[in-house]
Amino acid sequence: MFGPFLLVAAAFMAAYVFQRMDRLPLLGTVRDPVRLGLALAVWLFIAVSRAVGNVNFGPWSMAMETAGLTLLIVLFLTAVLLAGVDLLTGFGLFMPRLAPKLRGLAVIAGLVLSGVALAQGMRAPVITEYEVALPGLPKALDGLVVAAVSDLHAGTQLGPDWLGACADRIAALAPDMIVLLGDTVEGHSRRLDELLPALRRFRAPLGVFAVAGNHENHGPDAPEKSLKLLTEAGFTVLANRWASPAPGLVVAGVEDLATLRRRGLDADPLPTALANRPAGATILLSHTPLRYEQAASLGVGLMLSGHTHGGQVWPFNYVVRLLYPLVEGRFAIGSMTLIVSRGAGLWGVRMRLWKPGEILRITLRSK
Numbered sequence: 001m002f003g004p005f006l007l008v009a010a011a012f013m014a015a016y017v018f019q020r021m022d023r024l025p026l027l028g029t030v031r032d033p034v035r036l037g038l039a040l041a042v043w044l045f046i047a048v049s050r051a052v053g054n055v056n057f058g059p060w061s062m063a064m065e066t067a068g069l070t071l072l073i074v075l076f077l078t079a080v081l082l083a084g085v086d087l088l089t090g091f092g093l094f095m096p097r098l099a100p101k102l103r104g105l106a107v108i109a110g111l112v113l114s115g116v117a118l119a120q121g122m123r124a125p126v127i128t129e130y131e132v133a134l135p136g137l138p139k140a141l142d143g144l145v146v147a148a149v150s151d152l153h154a155g156t157q158l159g160p161d162w163l164g165a166c167a168d169r170i171a172a173l174a175p176d177m178i179v180l181l182g183d184t185v186e187g188h189s190r191r192l193d194e195l196l197p198a199l200r201r202f203r204a205p206l207g208v209f210a211v212a213g214n215h216e217n218h219g220p221d222a223p224e225k226s227l228k229l230l231t232e233a234g235f236t237v238l239a240n241r242w243a244s245p246a247p248g249l250v251v252a253g254v255e256d257l258a259t260l261r262r263r264g265l266d267a268d269p270l271p272t273a274l275a276n277r278p279a280g281a282t283i284l285l286s287h288t289p290l291r292y293e294q295a296a297s298l299g300v301g302l303m304l305s306g307h308t309h310g311g312q313v314w315p316f317n318y319v320v321r322l323l324y325p326l327v328e329g330r331f332a333i334g335s336m337t338l339i340v341s342r343g344a345g346l347w348g349v350r351m352r353l354w355k356p357g358e359i360l361r362i363t364l365r366s367k
Contacts, residue, residue: 003050006072010046013075014039020082024104046072062156069349073117073313078110080315117313117351125166125344125357127173130330132337135301137281137366138248147173147204148360150181150287150306151343153215155189158345160198166344166359167201173361177206177245181306181341182213182256182287185229187222192229199233206245210235211253213287213307238285240269248280252300258288258307274298281364289326289340296336303338310342310355317355
């Protein structure tokens, strides 16, 4: 569903951007057929690169998809800035002499912001620290450190070296426990086996716990192929079940809620995941930040999610908020704390704008 939406959006943005590029400084008058041809060529390249990337012929197809999606982000940023100028000038009705210059500046600013986004997308994820008072946590576990990371998206653009570097950064945090919040690997990747040595570098005294995201559900043999890889790496995969890494502490995990919703499955995995758990503190891992009110009502003390990437490229975060109102950060849902991570990796294109990737270091406190 998201793929067709991208192509429709790309068509509108390409048509709009090239239509508004007439009579810009230095360009002068560009004939309508030329602008239409350029818009069509750009859209076709995005569409073909997307199709080739989905088929996944190998590294060259991933490179082509990356180029197409990068071009899509350039269009998006340029279209947003041009729209701002058009609203300000009434599409040239006001300030008719100044409007072409402002549109020219908008195009330049779109290209500059795209360059900034590419540079920021190459940066290592930052460390974001939280301290959470967790109901039911035994005094003996006060100060326990959890490293949480979501949306690593390893297997296509981001390979074993990048994944291993993330594992080393997490190890430097000296966590007692590691939780992986989904989209750890790209389920459609042909390089999943290459990731196993790097995945095995994620280690913590109380274990590594993982849930599936929507990207583990992509490709043939999904999600079994991806989950088998995570299990071989030594992780405890929580699919609608719980585990107890220490007395008085429960870590539960659910299937990806967005995938269930997209497939029209009327499933309610939270009660199953939390059923018959022992007394104590409960942490829930859910890739998608949905059903948090239900989680709070079922006695969860801390819910950890990802999926949104914080919008990844400003101002796309405002669009993401329409689907997921709690896009990033910390929220109080009754007595439960919800933390939504921006994720460490990237989807589609290696670009971020004002939304750096992150790894969470969470210190738990007994109440």
